[in-house]
């Protein structure tokens with residue numbers, strides 16, 4: 097009978113020891129999971145900045161422009177109103193300064209790689225700000241989406257970083273050949289890209 101009691105006690109002790117071990121293991125597993133979740137959050141971190149465009153050169157052209165960086169790619173989405181129907185040029189210019197009434201305070205096209213003005217993607221070269229043309233409907237509204245892995249939002253590479261630059265919409269059409277800016281006419285809407 098005594099032997100039986102001892103066995104029962106030792107079984108109880110063993111059980112409680114195992115239970116402690118199991119708890120410890122469970123804690124370690126949950127800590128590991130937390131670390132993994134943190135790493136995943138960093139990997140899928142999405143940078144997003146949004147701006148309102150202001151009319152320039154006595155136009156009524158307003159709009160919203162959003163830049164989102166995800167998986168090494170920046171996507172610009174924009175909506176505009178108050179345009180004349182038809183095609184208009186849109187570029188990134190070199191300075192986030194829309195103070196001048198005609199938008200000239202933004203300087204020339206953003207061109208950190210010292211290439212000629214041109215159509216985005218062509219072999220002869222193009223400015224990193226040469227987004228191109230978009231079309232406004234009969235009511236003067238337009239939407240546009242543009243994606244590239246040649247831009248970043250606030251990274252250390254100045255050939256990629258769009259922060260500190262400006263978005264400019266033009267009255268005219270970019271002909272993709274005239275230097276240095278495609279002969280796109282007046283600057284009718286502007287925003288600085290400020291983080």
Ligand SMILES: [Cu+2]
Nearest residue numbers: 186187264266
């Ligand atoms: Cu321009």
Ligand SMILES: [Zn+2]
Nearest residue numbers: 205213223226
């Ligand atoms: Zn250009």
